[in-house]
Amino acid sequence: MLEPFSTLQESGLAQPQAGADKLDGWSPELLVSLDWVRLAELARGLAAEAGCELAGSRNFPDGSVMFAMIERPRSTTPQRALVKLAPWNEWGATPETVEHFANEVATARNSRGILIAPAGFSTAALHTAQRHRIEAVDAATLCSALSALRPEKSEIMFAVATTGDYATPTCPICDKRLHRTEQQAPSLPSRTIDVTGLIADPVVCDQLLITDSADATFLQEVRCCSLIVRGQAAGNFVCHGPVTLEAGGILSGTVAARSLNVRDGGQLLGQFHILEGRLESLVKSATRWHWRCANAANALGCSQVLFEPHEPG
Numbered sequence: 001m002l003e004p005f006s007t008l009q010e011s012g013l014a015q016p017q018a019g020a021d022k023l024d025g026w027s028p029e030l031l032v033s034l035d036w037v038r039l040a041e042l043a044r045g046l047a048a049e050a051g052c053e054l055a056g057s058r059n060f061p062d063g064s065v066m067f068a069m070i071e072r073p074r075s076t077t078p079q080r081a082l083v084k085l086a087p088w089n090e091w092g093a094t095p096e097t098v099e100h101f102a103n104e105v106a107t108a109r110n111s112r113g114i115l116i117a118p119a120g121f122s123t124a125a126l127h128t129a130q131r132h133r134i135e136a137v138d139a140a141t142l143c144s145a146l147s148a149l150r151p152e153k154s155e156i157m158f159a160v161a162t163t164g165d166y167a168t169p170t171c172p173i174c175d176k177r178l179h180r181t182e183q184q185a186p187s188l189p190s191r192t193i194d195v196t197g198l199i200a201d202p203v204v205c206d207q208l209l210i211t212d213s214a215d216a217t218f219l220q221e222v223r224c225c226s227l228i229v230r231g232q233a234a235g236n237f238v239c240h241g242p243v244t245l246e247a248g249g250i251l252s253g254t255v256a257a258r259s260l261n262v263r264d265g266g267q268l269l270g271q272f273h274i275l276e277g278r279l280e281s282l283v284k285s286a287t288r289w290h291w292r293c294a295n296a297a298n299a300l301g302c303s304q305v306l307f308e309p310h311e312p313g
Contacts, residue, residue, distance in 0.1 A: 025158060025162075026143045026146045026147050026154070026158065027143060028118075028138075028139035028140045028142075028143050029139075030162070031118055031139040031142050031143055031146075032091070032118045032119055032139050032310060033166075033167045033310065034118075034161060034166055034167065035166060035167065035168060035169050035170055036063040036064075036065065036085060036088050036169055036170070036172075037065075037169075037170045038160075038161050038166055039085060039116075039118065040057060040059075040065040040067075040085050041160075041161075042142070042146065042157060042161055043065075043083060043085065043116055043142070044057065044067065045157055046142075046145055046146065046149075047069050047083070049149060049153065050071070051071075051072070051073070051074075052069040052070060052071050052073065052081075053069060053070040053073040054067060054068075054069045055067055055068040055069065059172050060087070060172060061172050061173060061301060061304070061305065062087035062088060062089060062172070063087050063088030063089070063169065063172055063307065064084060064085055064086060064087040064088075065084070065085040066082065066083065066084045066085075066104070067082075067083055068080065068081070068082050068083070068108065068111070069081050069083060079112065080108070080109070080110055080111040080112070081111055081112050081113070081114055082104065082105050082108050082111045082112070082113050082114070083113075083114045083116065084101050084104070084113070084114070084115055084116065085116045086115065086116060086117040086118070088169060088307045088308075089307060089308050090117070090119075091117065091118055091119040091310060092117050092118075092119030092120050092121065092122070093115060093117035093120070093121040093122065093125040093129075093136070094122055094124070094125050094201060095122070095124045095125050095127075095128040095195070095197070095198075095199060095200065095201065096193065096194070096195050097115070097117065097125065098115060098121075098125050098128040098129050098132065098134055098136075099128060099132075099195040099197070100195075101113055101115050101134060102128075102132035102134055105132075105134070112133065112134075112135070113132070113133070113134040113135065114134070114135040114137060115129065115134050115135070115136060115137065116137045116138075116142070117136070117137070117138055118138060118139040118142070119138070119139070119310070120138045120139070121136050121138060122200075122201050123200070124198075124199070124200035124201050125201075127200070128197075146158075165177070168291070169291050169307050171293040171295065171302055171305050172305065173293065173295075173301050173302045173305060174293065174295045174302050176293065176294070176295055178291035178292055178293055178294075178305065178307060179291070179292060179293075179294050180289050180290075180291065180292075181289060181290055181291075181292045182288070182289045188204065188205055188206045188225075189205060189206060190205055190206045190207040190208070190209070191203065191205040191206075191207075191208050191209070191224075192209045192211060193208070193209070193210050193211065193214050193216050193233070194211040194213050194214050194231075195214060195216060196213075196214065196215040196216065197215075197216065197217070198216075198217050198219055199216050199217065199218045199219065199235075200219045200220070201220070202220045202221075203218060203220070203222045203223070203224070204222075204223045204224070205223075205224050205225075206224065206225045206226070207224065207225060207226045207227075207228070208222065208224040208226070208227045208228070208239075209228045209230070210227075210228065210229045210230060210231050210232070210233045210249065211230055211231050212230040212231045212246075212248055212249075213231060214230075214231035214232065214233065215231060215232040215233075216231075216232070216233050216234070217233075217234045217235060218233065218234070218235030218236070218237075219235070220235075220236075221235070221236045221237075221238060222235055222236065222237045222238065223238045223239075223240075224237070224238075224239050224240070224241075225239070225240050225241045226239065226240075226241040226242055226243075226244075227239045227241075227242075227243045227244070227257070228244045228246065228249075229243070229244070229245050229246065229249035229250070229251050229266070230246045230247075230248060230249050231248070231249065231250075232249075232250045232251075232252075233250070233251055233252070234251075234252035234253050235252075235253045236253055236254050237251070237253065237254070237255045237256070237257070238256050238257075238275075239255070239256070239257035239258070239275075240257075240258065240275070241257070241258050241259075242257065242258060242259045242260070242261060243255060243257040243259070243260050243261070244261040244263070245260075245261065245262045245263060245266030245267065245268060246263050246265075246266055247263050247264055247265030247266060248265055248266070249263075249265075249266045249267070250266070250267045250269060251267070251268050251269070251270070252269040252270050253269075253270045253271075254270055254271045254272075254273075255268065255270065255271070255272045255273070256272075256273040256274075256275050257272070257273075257274070257275060258274070258275050259274075260272055289309060290306050290307060290308060290309065291305075291306070291307035291308075291309065292305065292306055292307075293305040
């Protein structure tokens with residue numbers, strides 16, 4: 001799948017074949033647009049073509065997929081690997097995405113990790129991946145591997161991946177196609193931080209939650225509509241609404257907010273300023289559409305499936 005899928009190079013699959021460009025229509029844009037099911041099957045297909053032994057896939061309610069495999073299974077140096085496709089609502093990777101996967105890899109014995117994030121990795125996410133020795137794979141890397149297959153194999157995989165409605169995502173619970181639905185929704189998502197370490201990416205969100213397991217330092221100014229701190233966080237915070245420090249929550253740095261609520265056991269270490277006057281809202285209400293499952297009566301949780309579109313609708 002990837003260049004390690006370094007096994008591709010060893011098996012010769014990474015060498016461009018004559019006429020391959022004429023036979024396939026692979027592009028990073030196409031891969032980013034695929035249903036998560038089809039993209040996961042492409043990843044498994046590439047691994048199989050590289051001679052890897054595959055275990056079954058595990059699908060999660062967020063549209064992420066994970067499977068294990070053994071690279072070079074018949075050699076004297078076989079390597080176990082855990083491969084994961086990023087959740088649909090992320091599709092690209094943040095440092096938190098990589099940290100979560102690194103923790104999953106750590107529970108697998110003698111395995112390395114390969115994280116597939118079609119929409120790409122932020123600079124901070126790439127640094128996190130390097131630190132944890134996680135192989136970072138985006139759509140461009142996948143495209144190169146697919147284009148390097150034997151022409152006849154590439155053509156077959158392309159046909160299978162793009163037959164019918166290949167862009168509408170599938171419900172991870174019931175396997176039915178999701179449908180479009182419109183609703184009034186904020187243009188900014190909420191965000192949860194539950195990792196330890198540096199957060200280098202800009203954070204602009206609706207509600208920001210620092211969980212009790214977090215010890216995060218934000219390198220850039222954080223802007224949010226509300227802030228709840230249950231763990232530890234440090235940085236420069238501008239909150240258009242209330243800041244709440246729960247028991248055990250520690251907030252360090254400079255904080256500007258409409259109000260501050262400190263519960264018993266919470267601590268503010270730094271400077272606090274009250275924001276006054278009219279502020280331009282970070283969140284603007286707008287009619288947006290999402291992917292939802294029509295099988296809302298399913299007790300297994302289909303009603304909870306809500307996917308963001310990957311392209312403006």
